[in-house]
Amino acid sequence: MTNVVTASPLTAPEGDGVDVAALGEVLLGHWAEVRLTARELAGRPELHKIEGLSHTEHRKRVFKQLGILVDNNAVHRAFPTRMGGSNDPGGNVAGFEELVIADPSLQIKGGVQWGLFGSAVMQLGTEDHQNKWLPGIMSVEIPGCFAMTEIGHGSDVASIATTATYDPATQEFVINTPFRAAWKEYIGNAAVDGLAAVVFAQLITKGVNHGVHAFYVDLRDPATKEFLPGVQGRDDNIKGGLNGIDNGQLAFNNVRIPRTNLLNRYGDVAEDGSYSSPISSPGRRFFTMLGTLVQGRVSLNGAAVAASKVALKIAVQYATERRQFNAASDTEEVVLLDYQRHQRRLLPLVATTYAAAFAHEELLVKFDDVFSGAHDTDEDRQDLETLAAALKSLTTWHALDTLQECREACGGAGFMVENRFTSLRADLDVYATFEGDNTVLLQLVAKRLLGDYSKEFRNLDFGVLARFVAGQAADLTLHKTGLRNVAQFVADTGFAQKSAKALKDEDTQQQMLADRVQTMVAEVAGALKGAAKLPKDKGAEVFNEHQHELIEAARAHAELLQWEAFTTALGRVKDPGTKKVMTRLRDLFGLTLIEKHLDWYLMNGRISMQRARTLTPYINRILAKLRPHAMDLVDAFGYGPEHLRATIATGIERERQDEARDYYRKQRASSATPIDEKVLIQKTKAAAKK
Known part of the structure; x- marks a missing residue:
């Protein structure tokens, strides 16, 4: 290890301090x-x-x-x-x-x-559904499953293959798994405990597929815990983590359920098979149901x-x-x-x-x-x-x-x-891929940003969500000509300290982070312009060519949102010493983001080479100033020993280190202390010179 802080790291400058x-x-x-x-x-x-x-x-x-x-x-x-x-x-x-x-x-x-x-029954069902099933769900008398994900489609919920076909003769839906890739997979409570499930399936009535809807389906006999006729399941057994959950697979072989088991807040089927919905657009209806x-x-x-x-x-x-x-x-x-x-x-x-x-x-x-x-x-x-x-x-x-x-x-x-x-x-490993694969989710975010861009461009106001900096979004010519880079270089020349101070400025950080988002979105929007008018395969090819840039723009947008949330929170910090430390911590967050993406800022003319050189040393100075407050900052998280439950967080290491230091102090004070070989060699050489 190198770069040791030689000044006492536990002594904070006057006026600094954290009210934990x-x-x-x-x-x-x-x-x-x-x-x-x-x-x-x-x-x-x-x-x-x-x-x-x-x-x-x-x-x-x-x-x-x-x-x-x-x-x-x-x-x-x-x-x-x-x-x-x-x-x-x-x-x-x-x-x-x-x-x-x-x-x-x-x-x-x-x-x-x-x-x-439980939430699916509450949000997608009617009051009758809630009254019938929620008491048992709340008390765990009805342990249940959320059967959406299929082996073959994962995050692509709109394309799931499980079907629920209405039979007007019996006023029942017939739930069916048509092939192996349509098995419900990774379903919590499916392997052992689940007595019922909210099953997502394509609703078909009168020969028309009305898209994905949710159905309440009984899975097991409450007395025997055996699967009901037509229901199949498999145990996922040991996983990479979360092994306290009985994840499993589910499939349905023409399982019949009452018509009233359709959770019909956003789509209903009458006794004669007629379909109705308060939302006329199938796409909007689908996203409304999933949004709940x-x-x-x-x-x-x-x-x-x-x-x-x-x-x-x-x-x-x-x-x-x-x-x-x-x-x-x-x-x-x-x-x-x-x-x-x-x-x-x-x-x-x-x-x-x-x-x-x-x-x-x-x-x-x-x-x-x-x-x-x-x-x-x-x-x-x-x-x-x-x-x-x-x-x-x-x-x-x-x-x-x-x-x-x-x-x-x-x-x-x-x-x-x-x-x-x-x-x-x-x-926590699986958190990155369940409830929506992270990469797929960022693509969803990017599509929203593109939609906002196309709408707000006409009004000269960019990105409601990203809060883009007004007046800069379409002005790419300035950057491409290098004029902005030249102007910044003139401002920075000969004044490294001034350059560092500019980077710690709140407005500068916000502008740099927001500018990166707006420029990335604008560039992708320009590249995709007209793709919708191409044949479907050609349009998909153009979109695929720019998928990486789309996802990176969404990631930059999320980073901006976090920075802005941090900055807003500073307004709720009243103690001056705490606010000073927290402002430094916010600066550390913002500047490490800029450092992380420094290649982009340099290549796009957003920062001069001279200013870029000041970034890492300035971050190091912030780190040294934050060092005395490190324990206060993590103590403020509010977790005690009963939450941490880690041996090395009990103070045992300090006891060990103090014991070792005391041992060596006593040894050095003792005349019986062994002489270090290096010291002996030095003394021998010194004596020989005399």
Whole structure:
């Protein structure tokens, strides 16, 4: 290791300081009380994951834990008040995402039972459906499945092959799996526990396919737990993680269900087979139905933030206690976090986690606005879908990167299961591909950005969601001629300090991040212009040629949203010292994004070479200034020993290091201390010279 911070890293400059309690309150956000209640519950040993259990034992334990959640009123918040709920969709998600710190399997299994299966009945069904099935779903008397995904189509829900064909003679739907690729796959609760499922299938009546709809289907006999006639299933058995969930496959061989089992809020079939819907457009109807189930992505985003916080609290605490090498002293080894490289490894992740947390809070408020009915227009739902897709992708990837980096930063100790990283990493691995594959979700975001671009271009106002900088979007000529680059070079020439200060300016960061989004979107829009008028195969070919740029533009958009959420949150920090530290942390987040994409800024003339050279040294100076506050920043996450449950976060490393230092101090003070061979050689050479 190199680049040791020689100044005392634990002494903060005068005027700096973090009010940990106040910062913790800012992080808790709108649903602070709910989060604290959920954390208290998640801290109980009876809900904790026990490492080393077989997958069958783990499944039984998690199923029992669902009952504990019911007994503690932890599942009722989103449901109607007439059924004992509190009609609090935002609070419901805020509470559930905290369960990831107890056991990710519990969080996901609870999400399947109440956030997917139960929510589908509530959001897609009528009041009659709710009255019939929700009480049993809420109490877990009816464990259920959310049977959407098929082996052959994955994220392409519109193309699923399972059919539900109406038979007017019996007033029944016939659910059928036509071929092997149409089996429902990765379905939580399908292997063992599920008694019923909300099955997504193509609704066919009077010879017309009306697209994907949801149907309530009984799967097993409650007494014997055996599959009902026509229902088939397979156990997915051991997975790479989340083995407390009984994922499995489902198929249907002409299974008949009553006509009234169609969850018909957005599409209904009369006794004679006539189809009706309050939404005339099949495409809009499909996305409206799927949009009601967006809370899965919202909760995964929040759970990924929570897991990142836990990992960083463990790793940063270890890094402030563990000592390695004596590069700065002949007698004292250096604390890991005093090394610049270790700061580089962990502190930008802390900054990104704060940004992700603040962005998640905005997402959760948006989700609550839509599902509480406070702001529930088509545009609101589209914004929510886009925001959830963008943030879920970035935050789940960030959690996996954070867990891996924290694992490595803790060396061999990080590889021990008792220190959580490997187990959490395995359990969260699938977050990147379920509830929407991240790459596919970013493509959805990109398409929305292109739609906004084409609409807003006419009004000279770019990107409602990305908040593009007005007046710059179409002005690519200025950049291509190098005029902007020349103007910036003149401003920077001879003043490296001035250049660095310009980069830390809030407006400069916002403009650079927003400009990258708007330019990427504009370039792709230009490349795709006219593609819709080409033959279908040629248009698809043009789109495919620019798919990578589309996804990168969506990723840049999500990064901008996180930066803006962080900046907005700074306004809620009242303590001057805390605000100063948090502003530096926001700057670290913004500048590491610019550093990450520096090749783009240079190639597109957005930054001069001289200014670019100041970026990395300036980031290093921010790291050194943040170093004294590292523990305060992770302490503000609000997780105690009952949540961390990592041996290296108990203070044991500090005890070991103190014991070792005391040993060597006493040894040096003793006349019996062995002489180091190097010292002996030096003394011998000195004596020979005399």
